Amino acid sequence: MMNNIEITKNTYCVGKIDDTKVPFHRLILEKGTTYNSYLLNTEKPTLIDTVDISYGMEFVKHLQEIMDLEKLQYVVINHVEPDHAGALGALMNKAKNATIVTTELGKKFLIGMFKLQNRNFHVIKDGETLDIGGKTLQFFETPFLHTEETMVTYSVEDKILFPCDIFSTHIANYELFNDLAKEDITEDFKVYYKLIMHPHRPYVRDMINKIRNLDINIICPSHGYVLRENAKKYIDIYDEMSKVELSTxxxxxxxxxxxxxxxxxIAQGLKEGLVEMGIETNVVNIKNADLNSILEMAKEASAIMIGSSTKYGDMIGSIEDVVKEIVKLDLSGKFGAAFGSYGWSGEAVEIINDYLKNSSLTLLDTSYMIKATGDDHIKLPLRVNFTPEEQTKEICIETGIAIGEILIKN
Structure with missing residues (x-):
């Protein structure tokens, strides 16, 4: 474990260095990584994030050597993936009086993972503060960076941002601070961004806007180096790399x-999400379109989404004729998805989905989206009952964003 490295007064890094070749999201981290956890030894001792589940018992034993865990008041969980929240179950067995601080969705996930339904939770509201006795923590929700429940924590007096996965690098190191690194970490920092954060760049933009007015001197991420020299440089890199430009x-x-x-x-919502990801998008009502023009656009498209209302258990108008011609094309390397509104049963959406499934394109369905993004909130084919209301409008946009992520990755 890390030897309680002091970052600033009463703030210590107590995480784990893993200098092996680490399997991670179907990749191998050739340079290893670190699992950074932070102890704020204030009047109300607070831990920010834990370590990978593999090192849970080792982590708890190490904490017991430096403090009485029954005096631990708060455990802040910014992100519930097992490489950050993995030691929480073992920790809470010893930290009998600690309250878990996280988002509403984080609470749900943590209860499911560790059976903590009988423990105290403090569910944060975006922007709220918490006095931990000598330091003030402020919390900001940053969903989809890179999972839905994520938040970041800001230590007001110390001007430290604890962003979990955000602003990380996958490098096992014993120096901890970027100004002590033996080589320039900028390229590793950018590679991490591209692999983990770039597909979610609209949410990176939201995060940048939330922290833009914070006075940040130090960034303490959960992987790799603590950025205590020129923290603004690394925020600027995210800012620049997340700017959406129209894809060529x-x-x-x-x-x-x-x-x-x-x-x-629904079609307009999908377009809004796709355009937000920088994808040039044509929306076509087949009622007003020439078949040959549609087929030419289909040949040029990287993704084809086809939707229909349902009437008497079937598609409407001439959409089926258009679908039959599209699936005759060589659609190799393209992606496809079905959508539509319905009143009772929504068969039209499923019929379109069957056509696409039997074509040469790659079908975007719920199973594919989970495997590609790790999130299960996008349901495909996209079926909306009656009129898209405010919540379902947002789902349509988010689905467009998610499909845009797939296109960028591929």
């Missing part, structure tokens, strides 16, 4: 047929 090589085609305009609204 990725295009999407959204085709639909609608009875009352509801499926049209």
């Amino acid at each position: 090589d990725k295009k999407a085609l959204v085709l639909f047929s609608s009875m009352t305009g509801n499926t049209s609204k």
Whole structure:
């Protein structure tokens, strides 16, 4: 374990260095990594994040050597993946009086992972503060960086940002601080961003906007180096790399047929999300379009989304004729998804999905999205009951963003 390295007064890094070749998200981290956990030894002792589940018992034993865990008041969990929250179960067996601080969704996940339903939770509200006796913590929700429940923690008096996975590097090191690194870490920092954060860049933009007015002197991420020299440089890198520019090589085609305009609204929501990811997107109502023009657009598109309302258990208008012609094309290397609104059963969406499944394109369904993004909140094919209301409008946009992520990755 790390030997209680002091970052600033009463703030210590107590994490774990893993200098092996680490399996990570279907990759191998050739340079290893660190699992940084931070102890704020204040009047109300507080731990920010833990370590990988593999080192849970070792981590708890180490903490017991430096403090009485029954005096631990708060455990802040910014992100519930097992490389950060993995030691929580073992820790809470010893930290009988500690309250877990996390988001609403984080609480749900942690209870499911560690059976902590009988423990005290403090569910944060975006921007709220918590007095831990000598230091003030402020919390900001940063969803999808890189999972839905994520938040960041800011130590107001010390001007330290604890962003968990954000601003990390995968490098096993014993120096901890970036100004002591034996080589320039900038490229490793950028590679980490590209692998983990870039597909979620609209959410990176949201995060940047939330922390923009904070006075940040030090960034204490959960992997790799603590950025105590020129922290602004690394924020600026995220800011610059997350700016959305219109993609020159990725295009999407959204085709639909609608009875009352509801499926049209879904199509527009998908477009909004795709454009937010920088994907050039054509939305076409097949009622007003020439078949040859549609086929040409389909040949150029990287992703084809087809939607229909349901009437008498079937698609409407001439959309089926268009679908039959599209699936005759060589769609290798392209992605496809079905969507639509419905009143009772929504068969049209499933029929379109079957056509796409039997074509040469890669079908985007719920199973594919979970494996590609790690999130299960995107459900494909996309089916919306009656009129898209505020919540379902947001789902349509988020689905467009998620499909845009797939296109960027591929």
